Amino acid sequence: MKPKHRRLTFLALGLGLLAIAAVLVLSALDDSLVFFMSPTEALASPPQADRAIRIGGLVEAGSVKRATGDTSVRFRVTDLATAIPVTYEGVLPDLFREGQGVVVEGWLGADGGFTAREVLAKHDENYMPPEVAEAIRQSGYWQGEESEGAQ
Amino acid sequence: MIVEFGHYALILALLVALVQAALPLAGAARNNTAWMNVAMPASLLLLALIAIAFLALMRAYVGSDFSVQNVADNSHVLKPLLYKLSGVWGNHEGSLVLWVLILAIFGAAVALFGRNLPATLKARVLSVQAMIASGFLLFMLFTSNPFTRLDPAPLTGADLNPLLQDPGLAFHPPLLYLGYVGFSMTFSFAVAALIEGRVDAAWARWVRPWTLGAWTALTAGIGLGSWWAYYELGWGGWWFWDPVENASFMPWLLGTALLHSALVAEKRDALKSWTVLLAILTFAMSLIGTFLVRSGILTSVHAFATDPTRGLFILALLVVAIGGAFALYAWRAPQLSPGGLFRPVSREGALLLNNLLLATATATVFLGTFYPLFLDALGAGTVSVGPPFYAATFVPLMVPLLLAMGVGPSLAWKRGDLGGALNRLAVAGGISLVAAILVWSLQTGGPFMAGIGFALAVWIAGGVATELATRIGLGRMPLPASLARLVRLPRAALGMTLAHLGLAIAIVGMTGSSAWVEERIAVMRPGDKIELAGYEFRLDGVTRIDGPNYWAFRASFGVIDDNRTVATLRPERRFFRVQRRPTTEAGIRTTGFADLYAVIGDPDGEGGWTVRLYREPLVPWIWAGILAMMAGGLVSLSDRRLRVGAPGRARRALPATENA
Numbered sequence: 001m002k003p004k005h006r007r008l009t010f011l012a013l014g015l016g017l018l019a020i021a022a023v024l025v026l027s028a029l030d031d032s033l034v035f036f037m038s039p040t041e042a043l044a045s046p047p048q049a050d051r052a053i054r055i056g057g058l059v060e061a062g063s064v065k066r067a068t069g070d071t072s073v074r075f076r077v078t079d080l081a082t083a084i085p086v087t088y089e090g091v092l093p094d095l096f097r098e099g100q101g102v103v104v105e106g107w108l109g110a111d112g113g114f115t116a117r118e119v120l121a122k123h124d125e126n127y128m129p130p131e132v133a134e135a136i137r138q139s140g141y142w143q144g145e146e147s148e149g150a151q
Numbered sequence: 152m153i154v155e156f157g158h159y160a161l162i163l164a165l166l167v168a169l170v171q172a173a174l175p176l177a178g179a180a181r182n183n184t185a186w187m188n189v190a191m192p193a194s195l196l197l198l199a200l201i202a203i204a205f206l207a208l209m210r211a212y213v214g215s216d217f218s219v220q221n222v223a224d225n226s227h228v229l230k231p232l233l234y235k236l237s238g239v240w241g242n243h244e245g246s247l248v249l250w251v252l253i254l255a256i257f258g259a260a261v262a263l264f265g266r267n268l269p270a271t272l273k274a275r276v277l278s279v280q281a282m283i284a285s286g287f288l289l290f291m292l293f294t295s296n297p298f299t300r301l302d303p304a305p306l307t308g309a310d311l312n313p314l315l316q317d318p319g320l321a322f323h324p325p326l327l328y329l330g331y332v333g334f335s336m337t338f339s340f341a342v343a344a345l346i347e348g349r350v351d352a353a354w355a356r357w358v359r360p361w362t363l364g365a366w367t368a369l370t371a372g373i374g375l376g377s378w379w380a381y382y383e384l385g386w387g388g389w390w391f392w393d394p395v396e397n398a399s400f401m402p403w404l405l406g407t408a409l410l411h412s413a414l415v416a417e418k419r420d421a422l423k424s425w426t427v428l429l430a431i432l433t434f435a436m437s438l439i440g441t442f443l444v445r446s447g448i449l450t451s452v453h454a455f456a457t458d459p460t461r462g463l464f465i466l467a468l469l470v471v472a473i474g475g476a477f478a479l480y481a482w483r484a485p486q487l488s489p490g491g492l493f494r495p496v497s498r499e500g501a502l503l504l505n506n507l508l509l510a511t512a513t514a515t516v517f518l519g520t521f522y523p524l525f526l527d528a529l530g531a532g533t534v535s536v537g538p539p540f541y542a543a544t545f546v547p548l549m550v551p552l553l554l555a556m557g558v559g560p561s562l563a564w565k566r567g568d569l570g571g572a573l574n575r576l577a578v579a580g581g582i583s584l585v586a587a588i589l590v591w592s593l594q595t596g597g598p599f600m601a602g603i604g605f606a607l608a609v610w611i612a613g614g615v616a617t618e619l620a621t622r623i624g625l626g627r628m629p630l631p632a633s634l635a636r637l638v639r640l641p642r643a644a645l646g647m648t649l650a651h652l653g654l655a656i657a658i659v660g661m662t663g664s665s666a667w668v669e670e671r672i673a674v675m676r677p678g679d680k681i682e683l684a685g686y687e688f689r690l691d692g693v694t695r696i697d698g699p700n701y702w703a704f705r706a707s708f709g710v711i712d713d714n715r716t717v718a719t720l721r722p723e724r725r726f727f728r729v730q731r732r733p734t735t736e737a738g739i740r741t742t743g744f745a746d747l748y749a750v751i752g753d754p755d756g757e758g759g760w761t762v763r764l765y766r767e768p769l770v771p772w773i774w775a776g777i778l779a780m781m782a783g784g785l786v787s788l789s790d791r792r793l794r795v796g797a798p799g800r801a802r803r804a805l806p807a808t809e810n811a
Contacts, residue, residue, distance in 0.1 A: 009495060014507050021511045021548060025518055028543035029536070036533035054535060071672050071761055090672050091752040091761050094733045105535075 157207025158298035164200035171281035175274035187274035218304035227310035237321035244297035275343035310729035319379035326372030331437035333365020338434035355416035367784030374777035385735035408509040421490035501559035557614030579613020604662030646787025657776025663769030684766035
């Protein structure tokens with residue numbers, strides 16, 4: 001085999017692999033992308049029932065109710081304009097607290113209730129997840145300063 | 152005063168680095184020996200100055216000097232000494248000082264031990280190293296000064312993020328940085344070779360130890376990070392495809408490819424320009440990994456907006472370093488002499504396939520990590536890419552790679568005999584089929600992929616075992632003769648065997664733990680019992696304990712098997728006083744084949760506690776596999792041909808330094 005042919009063979013092999021990867025990536029992105037919405041947006045344009053979404057907002061003060069005996073928790077996530085009731089089965093993250101920013105991932109039911117498969121509250125009390133800040137800013141109830149810390 | 156001393160040393164270091172970047176390069180172009188010789192004392196001076204800066208910062212931490220902003224933001228008087236020390240690199244500014252310190256150590260190592268490198272190549276390598284150092288020092292001095300003073304000084308500090316106050320994470324960043332910076336060395340060699348217009352086997356022999364060392368350190372760093380996530384985050388998982396994890400995984404994947412292509416460049420003088428390109432790409436990923444994790448952009452593009460100077464500086468640095476190297480590559484690579492010929496079915500061919508697959512897999516991880524950022528930056532909505540994406544893209548690409556990995560070592564260089572190799576591997580293939588069938592028939596309700604994972608692991612292990620047996624003539628000659636051969640095998644070959652075996656072990660662990668983890672979440676009161684995986688977990692009680700800068704609830708679980716207490720698990724939920732945040736410490740007891748794992752959550756206010764209990768099968772195998780891979784890297788590194796100073800350009804007699 002001449003060097004030129006050899007190089008072409010490998011080039012073809014490489015491009016073929018990239019094509020396979022592209023197909024895999026595109027189909028996976030279609031299936032596994034999770035879109036983020038504010039509570040107002042989610043109720044205004046509900047996603048397909050089987051499609052997981054993320055909703056961000058504040059945990060409404062006084063809304064957290066733990067069931068006795070099992071581990072399910074109910075609370076409401078609000079962008080201060082709209083609140084969505086959330087049920088979650090499991091242990092809440094270390095930083096979950098009423099009045100704090102939170103992102104929940106799961107499914108929005110036809111009744112407007114949200115079943116969370118994951119609750120994220122990664123940030124400290126001085127800091128709001130940027131998505132949550134954005135959601136609240138959009139709802140028109142933003143009162144914080146314009147620049148929040150990035151740590 | 153000492154703080155200002157450190158700051159001053161950093162400024163001097165920048166000046167030295169600028170001189171070291173310019174003079175030796177110009178000297179090499181004009182064949183001016185005096186200018187080239189500047190590189191050696193300059194790199195030693197650079198190391199001394201950066202070491203002074205690093206020690207000054209460390210002293211500020213140990214002495215809790217809160218007039219330094221960096222210390223005030225990240226330390227506290229009550230913090231244990233270990234975390235005062237690790238706090239130095241537990242933040243953006245300090246971690247950059249550590250980065251350039253390692254860079255300077257490596258540069259000085261080349262200056263000191265690279266006596267038999269061709270003079271022009273050595274001058275150019277050190278000059279490129281100094282360019283990288285200048286970039287980092289400029290960035291530090293203008294946007295991320297670790298020595299900024301506070302006036303008035305606060306009485307106490309804000310403490311280090313409690314999640315980082317952990318022995319595992321204390322050494323995670325230095326190991327990662329050893330890896331990242333090690334790849335800066337191969338990058339410098341690649342750029343120097345492009346300027347020189349020559350890549351030969353001697354060059355590849357110089358690049359290999361740096362790649363090996365960097366790869367080993369990166370493997371250790373990623374392993375440590377994964378282990379930390381496993382016991383500290385309390386979710387029972389060891390890999391989350393988090394952008395921060397991916398940022399260190401991408402250089403590892405490309406570094407693994409580089410390790411293999413450098414082998415071809417060294418042994419067969421082929422794939423040279425591809426090796427150079429990989430060296431550039433690997434360092435590009437290391438740079439991205441370094442900057443993007445600590446700059447905060449990975450949590451959100453908005454983080455960039457909060458400190459635009461820093462963001463723009465990082466972008467400019469990436470563009471200059473990566474873009475410059477690519478431009479140089481496009482210009483010079485076509486002039487590199489073409490290398491040795493080989494057929495598609497050969498060891499070279501298999502290694503090239505390995506490279507293509509690893510590079511493609513890196514591309515998918517890159518897309519998954521950065522796609523949400525692109526969308527967000529374009530204002531096209533906020534999305535997240537989770538583990539299902541990687542399961543659907545990365546994993547399918549790994550299957551052919553692992554299949555080829557079983558055959559590759561058994562193929563000959565230049566012209567391989569696939570039929571013969573497969574014949575020899577028939578036994579390994581048979582056993583892996585049996586393994587898959589065993590898994591499928593024994594598991595109840597586990598995923599189909601579990602069988603595939605086990606079969607692939609056995610296939611890889613069988614592949615290296617067969618190759619080793621053939622190499623030492625096991626069965627074809629008397630046993631003592633075989634053993635004698637085994638002892639005389641080059642260390643590099645033993646290293647490969649160990650590392651491949653390590654990957655096989657780790658795959659068993661990854662497959663088993665993903666497929667058969669058992670989990671219970673419940674509310675328990677002291678005295679309650681819960682059945683899980685044939686064990687009985689009994690909550691014996693919860694007590695309050697005090698740590699140096701935190702207090703904690705510590706639960707005590709008795710694990711009962713056949714009326715016998717086989718383990719006591721003591722998970723903790725810690726509350727850090729200064730930062731007022733809780734952290735989780737899982738209680739883990741390993742049997743070697745599985746981990747019993749308990750986490751305690753919040754009290755329910757009525758005497759009960761939320762708990763998570765797991766039986767994590769085969770997780771210890773992941774750590775064992777990673778250790779074996781590291782051991783493989785180290786053994787390979789100890790090969791005398793690779794010892795720094797050993798290789799001469801034309802395999803001359805061993806230089807005097809070797810015997811001294």
